[in-house]
Amino acid sequence: MRNSVHISLLAAVLAAFCIMPLYAGNAAPEPAWLLENPEKIPALLASGELAFEEVPNPHWQENSCAACHQGEVEAGGAVAPLRNENINEMCANCHDPSMVAEYIHAVDMSPPDDFMGRMPDEFKKSIEQAGGVVSCVACHDLPIQCLSRGGIAPKRFNPFFFRGGPYNSRTDLCFKCHDPMSYQRKNPHxxxxxxxxxxxxxxxxxxxxxxxxxxxxxxxxxxxxxxxxxxxxxxxxxxxxxxxxxxxxxxxxxxxxxxxxxxxxxxxxxxxxxxxxxxxxxxxxxxxxxxxxxxxxxxxxxxxxxxxxxxxxxxxxxxxxxxxxxxxxxxxxxx
Ligand code: HEC
Ligand code: HEC
Ligand code: HEC
Ligand code: HEC
Ligand code: HEC
Ligand code: HEC
Ligand code: HEC
Ligand code: HEC
Incomplete structure (x- = not known):
């Protein structure tokens, strides 16, 4: 325990000395540093110092736990504190929320009663976890990509780590919350x-x-x-x-x-x-x-x-x- 504290302190000091000065100037930020400091990513993107394609991908990676967790986390552990209290904000460090809303699904709305009635327990829990609203983790079950459940195998079968997945058809996920009947009526064809x-x-x-x-x-x-x-x-x-x-x-x-x-x-x-x-x-x-x-x-x-x-x-x-x-x-x- 003491040792690991020392090691991470040392790492922090080393990081401060070796990496920080690197881009007080104009050099492109190192992926490893970005993964430890994801809160800095939006500003770097906004200023043009970082291109969208340069945002490092922390999913399914062994050494990227810090992009979402605080302190030391272990695969297979029971709990692992997150960096942010608001999960949507945590994802927004790297995923532009306006783009996600455009292409996939809006967040922050509270499900009507009939939705709650339809949802399996693990979906209900994800709503409660976010304070009663739909958040990114309602559909994306992050622990699947934390390598804490069965290693890398799920990556092949459930690459978007869908809650309750894998699904044969995307609409099977939608119907965990939406009424299939009224969804059908939204068919523009x-x-x-x-x-x-x-x-x-x-x-x-x-x-x-x-x-x-x-x-x-x-x-x-x-x-x-x-x-x-x-x-x-x-x-x-x-x-x-x-x-x-x-x-x-x-x-x-x-x-x-x-x-x-x-x-x-x-x-x-x-x-x-x-x-x-x-x-x-x-x-x-x-x-x-x-x-x-x-x-x-x-x-x-x-x-x-x-x-x-x-x-x-x-x-x-x-x-x-x-x-x-x-x-x-x-x-x-x-x-
Ligand atoms: C992209 C963000 C992200 C990354 C990267 C990530 N996690 Fe997680 N992790 C989460 C979220 C979100 C939860 C769910 C927290 C909750 O339900 O309160 C979680 C939960 C966990 C849990 C709790 C057990 C469980 O199954 O719910 C452990 C242990 C864990 N992560 C370990 C890791 C490890 C080890 C790594 C690196 C190999 C890692 N995580 C990488 C987001 C992430
Ligand atoms: C440190 C930056 C970072 C954070 C934090 C992060 N992501 Fe990602 N995520 C990425 C990158 C980069 C990709 C790959 C994008 C691509 O290839 O187009 C990605 C891909 C994904 C994918 C698609 C699967 C894949 O592997 O391509 C999903 C789903 C996803 N992220 C959800 C989330 C959710 C939900 C959160 C918050 C819990 C989150 N991400 C947090 C950077 C991040
Ligand atoms: C209601 C369910 C739902 C919610 C909520 C949701 N997503 Fe997704 N997300 C999906 C589905 C379904 C896909 C797969 C789209 C496909 O088939 O290509 C997806 C795909 C993604 C991808 C990969 C997109 C790509 O083109 O590679 C990212 C990144 C992602 N989601 C991030 C997020 C983030 C961040 C949030 C929270 C702001 C979020 N999602 C909320 C259902 C959801
Ligand atoms: C409407 C016209 C159109 C149709 C239909 C179409 N393609 Fe293409 N495809 C293109 C064009 C244009 C390119 C880009 C060629 C280039 O830039 O030289 C391309 C590129 C490709 C490439 C990339 C390799 C290459 O030759 O440059 C593959 C592979 C391909 N098409 C496969 C398919 C398959 C399989 C189908 C049927 C499912 C299909 N395409 C239908 C127009 C079409
Ligand atoms: C070059 C031709 C071509 C273009 C362009 C194209 N598609 Fe397709 N699409 C196909 C073919 C071929 C299939 C059938 C593949 C198969 O047989 O499974 C298909 C299948 C699909 C399906 C059915 C998916 C399923 O579950 O089977 C959907 C939905 C779809 N495309 C939507 C789109 C959308 C949206 C776009 C534009 C962003 C697009 N397609 C652009 C050729 C095309
Ligand atoms: C975790 C639950 C959940 C899942 C899973 C889910 N949705 Fe939703 N969705 C909602 C909620 C809640 C609303 C807001 C409904 C309301 O206020 O009446 C909503 C609204 C929508 C809307 C806005 C228009 C409208 O009023 O219907 C669309 C479109 C939509 N969802 C499509 C999808 C698709 C496509 C999927 C599957 C990829 C999906 N949803 C999966 C919870 C979910
Ligand atoms: C408001 C939502 C919505 C929009 C927008 C939409 N679709 Fe669809 N689409 C659906 C639904 C729901 C179905 C399934 C019902 C059906 O097959 O008639 C479907 C079915 C399809 C299929 C057949 C899939 C299969 O597996 O057979 C194709 C291909 C497709 N859409 C292409 C398109 C194209 C191309 C556009 C844009 C010009 C488009 N859709 C716009 C909702 C939508
Ligand atoms: C999901 C999107 C979508 C919907 C809904 C839709 N259209 Fe279209 N329409 C298109 C697209 C894309 C084109 C251009 C491609 C083409 O010519 O088919 C088009 C073209 C047309 C054309 C010209 C076709 C030609 O090539 O001569 C007519 C006529 C038309 N639409 C009528 C309608 C009518 C009437 C409705 C409502 C009942 C309708 N469309 C609904 C997407 C849509």
Whole structure:
């Protein structure tokens, strides 16, 4: 005990002498120092001294416990005090809360009674732990990545350390709290009512105004809620991880096939191929109007079958994975 106190004191003194002066100047901060001083990260990011990609990843690492814990912690221990009382703030040292809210899930709201009734005990506990509200640890069960439960193996099966995971489908996690029935009603691809009428409400998830189906000839004839980065129409509900060019990221941990970044502007030879295959297969392959980039709806048709009057634009609607063509890769790649 005495020894370890001495060692950490010594380490602190050494750190103060050897590392601190290093970036009183302009040198990039060392990952090891950042992991011991995560509270300094937001200011370094704001001042530009640190780039986003340089924030060290403490998860599933042996020597990064201090990024979240105070003092000495041992794998397998029963308790381990955290650096911050407010867990969201602790995560926010490295994860910009505004970005997390945009892509994944908001925090700080108190679950309505029916949510509490539905939740398994460990979810309820996580809400209590955060003072009655949803926090990052409601869904991310950090002790899984503390290497305190079964070593590194869970990393493969549950890489995002989901509470109660791994899950076969992301919505299985959602339904720990949300009512599957009302969640279904939030399906923006449900665009025609049971009576066969157009559900114009649904158009506003993505379109600024209800498109005129008789007059629209292509993507240039409709307007969207946003102009750039049209993938944001989708990523709020479908976060985009290593996809596509491989299987959709699943909690089973498989990212086989790699994750080529497809949200790019196709080079000339690809554009020629697209023009050719559009005709050949009688389909639309829309590109983002502002930038000419590939985006989600280049490959996926987000509409319900029958919404589009033009036959090529209707293809893929409600089909397998909403793909505009079964062999979607061959639309652009010679294969
Ligand atoms: C990214 C943040 C983070 C990192 C890094 C981290 N932990 Fe944790 N750890 C937590 C949180 C959050 C809890 C849950 C605390 C609670 O429930 O009160 C926790 C809990 C624990 C517990 C309590 C036992 C349990 O299963 O709940 C131990 C022991 C522990 N961590 C050890 C470690 C060790 C050892 C390391 C380094 C190998 C480490 N942690 C790295 C965030 C982290
Ligand atoms: C010291 C900085 C740091 C802290 C503190 C931190 N993270 Fe991370 N986290 C990272 C980095 C860096 C990555 C990797 C990001 C990437 O590759 O895009 C990451 C990745 C993740 C991932 C994705 C899984 C993975 O391994 O890529 C989740 C989920 C996550 N963090 C949740 C949390 C939560 C919840 C907290 C608070 C309890 C937290 N993090 C605290 C830096 C941090
Ligand atoms: C209601 C559940 C929920 C809450 C609350 C939540 N997350 Fe997540 N988080 C998820 C899901 C689901 C994913 C996986 C997205 C995917 O499939 O790519 C995720 C993914 C992540 C990732 C990886 C994102 C990426 O693109 O690599 C990070 C980092 C992360 N969460 C951090 C946080 C932080 C920090 C908080 C608290 C501010 C938080 N999460 C709160 C459900 C949640
Ligand atoms: C730990 C519980 C919990 C989990 C798990 C969870 N949510 Fe939530 N979510 C909430 C709470 C609480 C609210 C706020 C509800 C309210 O105030 O009516 C909310 C609100 C939302 C909203 C805001 C719009 C609305 O009113 O419905 C969306 C969208 C949402 N969640 C999607 C998801 C998705 C997608 C998942 C799965 C990846 C998920 N949630 C998992 C607790 C959870
Ligand atoms: C989930 C997002 C989303 C929803 C909801 C949505 N759209 Fe679209 N819509 C798009 C995207 C992206 C495009 C451009 C790609 C394309 O042409 O299909 C588009 C294009 C169109 C086009 C032009 C298609 C063409 O190529 O000729 C029409 C017409 C249209 N939408 C009508 C509707 C109507 C009517 C609704 C409501 C019932 C609706 N959309 C709901 C995303 C959506
Ligand atoms: C408000 C949430 C929401 C938004 C926004 C949204 N979706 Fe969906 N999406 C869903 C739900 C819920 C389902 C499952 C029900 C279904 O298959 O009809 C789904 C299903 C899908 C599927 C089929 C998944 C499968 O396994 O078969 C694809 C592909 C898809 N969406 C693509 C998109 C694209 C592309 C966009 C943007 C243009 C988009 N979605 C926008 C909620 C959303
Ligand atoms: C280059 C074509 C392409 C682009 C661009 C693309 N996808 Fe996909 N997507 C696919 C293919 C192919 C599959 C089916 C993989 C399979 O068979 O499992 C798929 C599957 C999916 C699924 C179903 C996931 C599941 O559980 O099976 C969703 C949801 C989805 N994509 C959403 C998106 C979103 C959101 C974007 C934009 C950020 C996007 N896709 C961009 C080709 C594409
Ligand atoms: C809409 C057109 C389009 C579709 C559809 C498409 N790709 Fe691509 N793909 C591209 C473009 C453009 C690039 C980037 C080429 C470059 O920069 O030279 C690319 C790059 C790749 C790469 C990176 C390696 C390389 O050749 O540079 C792989 C792997 C890949 N795609 C696989 C697939 C698979 C698998 C599918 C089907 C699921 C698919 N693509 C569907 C357009 C597409």
């Amino acid at each position: 449900d665009q025609i009512t049971d009576e066969g009428d157009l559900n114009t409400e649904a158009c506003f998830y993505c379109h600024e105004t209800t498109p005129n189906r008789t007059k629209s000839r292509d993507i240039y004839d409709v307007s969207f809620n946003i102009n750039e980065s049209l993938e944001k129409l989708c990523t709020g509900c479908h976060p985009y991880k290593p996809h596509p060019g491989g299987v959709w990221f699943s909690s089973r941990g498989s990212t086989a096939g790699g994750g080529a970044n497809h949200l790019v502007m196709p080079p000339d030879d690809f554009l020629q191929q697209i023009i050719k295959t559009r005709k050949q297969y009688d389909i639309v392959i829309p590109l983002e109007p502002e930038t000419g980039r590939i985006f989600c709806a280049t490959c996926h048709n987000p509409h319900e079958r029958g919404v589009q009057y033009l036959a090529p634009a209707d293809k893929g609607a409600d089909g397998y994975k909403r793909l505009r063509r079964t062999h979607i890769c061959s639309v652009c790649h010679d294969m």
